[in-house]
Amino acid sequence: MTVGLDWVKPSMRIGVKLNLCSARKPEHAATTHPVMAAELAKLLIERGAEVVLGDSPGEPFTPAILKLVYNTTGVRLCEEVGGKLNDDFSHHTVSFPEGKSVKQFEYCTWLSNCDAVISFSKLKSHGLMGMTAAVKNLYGVIPGTMKSEYHFMHQDPNDFADMLVDLNEYVKPVLCLCDAVEIMEGNGPTQGTSRHLGLLIAGKDPYETDRLCAAILGISEDEIPYMTAAKRRGLVSAEGSADYASEAEKYGLHDFVRSGATVGWFSPTDNDKLGKKILKKGLYILMRSKPKPDESCTGCGHCARGCPAKAIEIVKGRARIDRRKCVRCFCCQEFCPTGAMKVKRSLVARIAAK
Numbered sequence: 001m002t003v004g005l006d007w008v009k010p011s012m013r014i015g016v017k018l019n020l021c022s023a024r025k026p027e028h029a030a031t032t033h034p035v036m037a038a039e040l041a042k043l044l045i046e047r048g049a050e051v052v053l054g055d056s057p058g059e060p061f062t063p064a065i066l067k068l069v070y071n072t073t074g075v076r077l078c079e080e081v082g083g084k085l086n087d088d089f090s091h092h093t094v095s096f097p098e099g100k101s102v103k104q105f106e107y108c109t110w111l112s113n114c115d116a117v118i119s120f121s122k123l124k125s126h127g128l129m130g131m132t133a134a135v136k137n138l139y140g141v142i143p144g145t146m147k148s149e150y151h152f153m154h155q156d157p158n159d160f161a162d163m164l165v166d167l168n169e170y171v172k173p174v175l176c177l178c179d180a181v182e183i184m185e186g187n188g189p190t191q192g193t194s195r196h197l198g199l200l201i202a203g204k205d206p207y208e209t210d211r212l213c214a215a216i217l218g219i220s221e222d223e224i225p226y227m228t229a230a231k232r233r234g235l236v237s238a239e240g241s242a243d244y245a246s247e248a249e250k251y252g253l254h255d256f257v258r259s260g261a262t263v264g265w266f267s268p269t270d271n272d273k274l275g276k277k278i279l280k281k282g283l284y285i286l287m288r289s290k291p292k293p294d295e296s297c298t299g300c301g302h303c304a305r306g307c308p309a310k311a312i313e314i315v316k317g318r319a320r321i322d323r324r325k326c327v328r329c330f331c332c333q334e335f336c337p338t339g340a341m342k343v344k345r346s347l348v349a350r351i352a353a354k
């Protein structure tokens with residue numbers, strides 16, 4: 001475990017960006033496990049570092065919301081070993097002229113005040129991006145509900161993927177850890193099913209870390225739009241090393257249950273020739289999934305408040321979605337506290353999978 005921490009110097013202030021996407025208990029496998037976060041904090045503190053841990057969930061970035069998240073996810077454990085949970089809820093605009101999709105964005109100040117950032121993600125299925133691990137974890141550097149606005153501004157999955165790559169290029173985490181002990185499959189990233197995998201995946205680079213995660217889950221990199229974006233930009237080699245295949249052979253899954261929404265390959269990119277673009281666009285429209293509340297919907301309105309397209313209304317105690325407005329970002333699935341909001345695959349996608 002000590003491998004990879006030789007860069008830590010006494011009195012360095014290190015920010016650990018956890019995945020604390022919502023107030024869920026550790027057994028739900030939606031958030032970075034508190035025991036692992038605390039162990040990392042301990043190792044860094046032993047090397048003389050000051051450690052601040054945190055995240056910005058999709059809800060308002062306020063002390064009250066974060067208190068609930070810290071208490072429920074169990075990360076208070078980090079305080080017992082001397083780590084500090086972030087209590088700075090300010091943000092500021094940063095400029096990133098090198099960005100492809102975002103050249104300026106809102107950024108959580110607590111991370112700006114650190115000398116180095118470690119990304120400590122959770123391995124889960126994800127509706128829009130296929131999976132979430134190191135790269136997607138850095139979406140949480142954008143404060144609270146502003147994430148919904150960024151979803152709305154970047155509706156095309158490839159554009160959204162480029163934005164994630166921009167955020168990773170801006171933050172440049174020095175170390176990427178991914179908690180893959182209990183992973184989430186199915187209706188991820190917050191309402192899926194927990195499954196034991198028993199791994200801690202580590203890398204110096206978010207794309208290579210996720211490449212190994214994808215190999216272990218048995219997901220093709222072509223189905224993960226941000227991997228395609230990173231390759232297009234020359235940030236990762238076109239092919240992974242043979243080591244990934246052998247790690248996947250030893251530890252990987254052959255039956256990982258994906259989110260119903262995965263359509264990565266079908267989303268046209270700038271590099272596609274016109275014919276392929278038209279074919280992919282047509283298939284994309286036919287294959288794309290849609291969010292739909294099931295009968296367990298309580299009408300609480302969390303999804304409606306978080307929907308960037310204002311496509312959800314609560315009618316007679318149930319969520320109702322205006323399909324013409326829906327941009328298929330699947331934030332509503334992420335925000336739903338009961339798991340009632342499901343991602344439904346299209347009829348064409350279901351037939352094609354048979």
Ligand code: SF4
Pocket residue numbers: 291306307308309310311312321325326327328329330331332333
């Ligand atoms: S209804 Fe759900 S998927 Fe559609 S835009 Fe709103 S939050 Fe996104």
Ligand code: SF4
Pocket residue numbers: 293296297298299300301302303304314318319335336337338339340341
């Ligand atoms: S958040 Fe879930 S339970 Fe609440 S209204 Fe939306 S679908 Fe229903």
